[in-house]
Amino acid sequence: MLAGQKLLAVIPARGGSKGVPGKNxxxxxxxxxxxxxxxxxxRSRFVDRVILSSDDTDIIRVAKAFECDVPFVREQRLAQDDTPTIDVVLDALDRCPGYDWVLLLQPTSPLRTAEDIDEAADLCIQHRAPACVSVCPVQKSPYWMFELSADDQLQPLLSAPKLVRRQELPPIYCLNGAIYLARTEWFRQHRAFIAEGTVAYKMPLQRSFDLDTELDFQQLRIFLEDR
Incomplete structure (x- = not known):
């Protein structure tokens, strides 16, 4: 439980991935x-129940083998290429009511740990925040990025300070897709994990792999072998 309140973890994993077939x-x-x-x-100290939301029999079989709860089979209307993940989470909350917090864990972030989950939850409590999402430092600062005009002239993407050394640029973070946590009612109201009040949990690049392509899997394999 999180501060005496119940927390539901939802792992969404539909079949039919086109980029990497069977990736989940x-x-x-x-x-x-x-x-x-x-x-x-x-392994999290705060998660009360872990459920899978999937339409795929093979994914469901594998999840059950690892003792994940599968209380329903996701409807096909929520298993399309363009189905918003928010709708999948809302569907899970409707089917499994009674939880004060909801945690979205995308399976494409395998190096996120139980400690990461718990520290993100602790951050919500410390700041009395309604939501928390995980971020990591960007590898290339947008202060060094440009758009091109019609005649190929450089147009700064951001209103940046005059050209400085990389070490002098302000730190910039991006979503890494690993952790999305929110109070259930707040999430229902905003239909989002990111809105006014959301705090950021900072994760290192080394645990921020987000697998979407064959190249991502190859890079992860090399990283794990080296580690």
Missing amino acids: IREVAGKPLIAWSIEAAQ
């Missing part, structure tokens, strides 16, 4: 990709 159950360092998120949630 593809083996990563000896176990299916989805198992990494299941185990992290199960």
Whole structure:
């Protein structure tokens, strides 16, 4: 429980991935990709229940093998390429009522740990925040990025300070997709994890892999072998 309130972790994993077929159950360092998120949630001090939302029988079978709760099969209308993840989470909350907090864990972020989950939850309590999302430092600062005009002239993407050394630029963060946490009623009201009041939990680049392509899987494999 989180500050005496119940927390539901939702792992969304539909079948039919086109970029990397079968990616959610593809083996990563000896176990299916989805198992990494299941185990992290199960080890969290705050998560009361871990459920899978999926339309795919193979993904459901694998999730159950790792003792993840699968209380329903996701409807096909919520398993399309353009289905918003927010709608998937709302569907899970409707089917599994009675939780004060909801945690979205995308299986494509396998290196997120139980400690990351717990520290993000602690951050919400410390700041009395309604939501928290995970971020990581950007590898290339947008202060060094440009758009091109019709005649190929450089147009700064941001109103940046005059050209300075990289070390002098302000720190910039981006979403890494690993953790989305919010109070349930606040989430229902905003239909989002990011709105006024959301705080950021900073994660290092080394745990911020977000797998979407074959190249991402290759890079993760090399990273894990080196580690």
